[in-house]
Amino acid sequence: xxxxxxxxxALDYVVKVNELRTDNINRADEATICYGGKGINVSVIxxxxxxxxxxxGFVAGFTGERLEQMLKSEGIDCDFNRLKNGTTRINVKIRAxxxxxxxxxxPEISNSDVEELLKKLDRIQEGDYLVLSGSVPKTLPSDIYExxxxxxxxxxxxxxxxxxxxxxxxALKYKPFLVKPNHHELGDLFGVTIKIEADVLTYAxxxxxxxxxxxxxxxxxxxxxxxxxxxxxxxxxxxxxxxxNSVGCGDSMVGGFVAACTxxxxxxxxxxxxxxxxxxxxxxxxxxxxxxxxxxxxxLNTDSNNYNT
Numbered sequence: 358x359x360x361x362x363x364x365x366x367a368l369d370y371v372v373k374v375n376e377l378r379t380d381n382i383n384r385a386d387e388a389t390i391c392y393g394g395k396g397i398n399v400s401v402i403x404x405x406x407x408x409x410x411x412x413x414g415f416v417a418g419f420t421g422e423r424l425e426q427m428l429k430s431e432g433i434d435c436d437f438n439r440l441k442n443g444t445t446r447i448n449v450k451i452r453a454x455x456x457x458x459x460x461x462x463x464p465e466i467s468n469s470d471v472e473e474l475l476k477k478l479d480r481i482q483e484g485d486y487l488v489l490s491g492s493v494p495k496t497l498p499s500d501i502y503e504x505x506x507x508x509x510x511x512x513x514x515x516x517x518x519x520x521x522x523x524x525x526x527x528a529l530k531y532k533p534f535l536v537k538p539n540h541h542e543l544g545d546l547f548g549v550t551i552k553i554e555a556d557v558l559t560y561a562x563x564x565x566x567x568x569x570x571x572x573x574x575x576x577x578x579x580x581x582x583x584x585x586x587x588x589x590x591x592x593x594x595x596x597x598x599x600x601x602n603s604v605g606c607g608d609s610m611v612g613g614f615v616a617a618c619t620x621x622x623x624x625x626x627x628x629x630x631x632x633x634x635x636x637x638x639x640x641x642x643x644x645x646x647x648x649x650x651x652x653x654x655x656x657l658n659t660d661s662n663n664y665n666t
Contacts, residue, residue: 359403359486359615360478363396363414364501365463365494366437367448368424369604377453391643392427393448395490395519398605398644402612402634404433405647408619411436413477417464418444438474440464456603463494471501475508483513486534486615490519490608499524506531515618519611521545529568534618536564537573537611557582558590571624573614573631575607581632585624593632596656598640605644610635613650629657 373387392401400412412433416424417440424445428435443464451457481487487509489502498504502524506516515534518525521542528536543560544551551557561572561584570586583591613634617627633654637645640653 359408359410359488359619360481361396361400361410361412361488361490363394363412363491364497365446366394366397366414366416366424367446368420369393369448369450371450371452373452377451392424395608396488397428398608399488399490399612400433401431401644402609403616404431406616408616410434413437413474415440415466415470416445417442420447421445438470440466440470463496466496471497475504478505478508481509481514486515486517488517488611488615490611492520493524503527517611517615519607529564532568532570535571535573535614536569537575537607539575539607543574554582558584575610575635581610581628583624583628589624591625591628593628593657595632596636596653598636600639602639602642606635606639609638609645630654633657
């Protein structure tokens with residue numbers, strides 16, 4: 358079983374306009390409401406791939422109810438903790454010549470709410486996966502991910518951590534099965550600019566030396582590189598396609614990679630499926646559909662070779 362955690366989910370109000378003006382009223386050409394949250398995105402991809410998973414996190418108010426309804430209507434197995442006060446946030450996404458995102462703060466979360474979520478993690482068993490994605494909202498203690506990892510450390514649970522900065526660095530001592538920075542985030546961790554493939558491998562290896570088992574680095578138009586726990590480097594190029602949507606591509610890659618890992622220890626295959634999921638989302642208006650993932654998967658190739666330090 359795979360468990361995903363979304364600490365600050367959202368409803369995303371996506372508005373498309375032909376031209377965004379600041380000197381007059383803007384009329385929307387199209388407006389949609391969709392679910393948002395990195396862990397939720399991972400759960401959606403897993404579900405579309407037919408992989409059993411459960412989405413955990415916090416929801417509140419009428420917006421939280423709507424979010425949960427939307428997810429359950431798509432067959433997502435939800436087990437959110439419902440907060441007594443506040444509402445799940447609404448983010449505004451404006452799509453014009455450029456993308457403009459306005460993200461709101463989430464509801465207040467009490468210490469007792471945190472403890473209830475931590476207790477729920479005790480159900481996770483040996484061999485299960487726990488996916489921790491995204492930043493920690495300011496309404497929660499900054500060490501919440503560490504508390505989760507520490508609670509499950511030594512129980513045979515595989516951790517996948519997709520976050521940035523100190524949140525990622527502080528998770529490394531818990532030996533995560535997977536970390537997935539993009540190349541910009543990888544550089545930021547060490548105060549450098551990642552320019553070439555050799556830079557990716559150098560700093561991915563540092564993350565391994567600090568505790569990570571598998572380091573998956575997404576590189577935008579340059580594809581992705583995986584440094585696996587066996588010392589092999591795997592590389593994947595993107596499929597041909599037009600970028601339509603940049604939201605959820607990394608989450609989709611995590612979902613595909615972990616989905617493959619539940620079925621095989623072939624990390625080249627896992628990278629290929631992860632890349633297919635990321636590409637399929639990038640080429641779609643929303644998160645990738647299974648048919649698109651399968652089509653792109655067949656188009657992709659991955660290269661592998663030994664890594665020697």
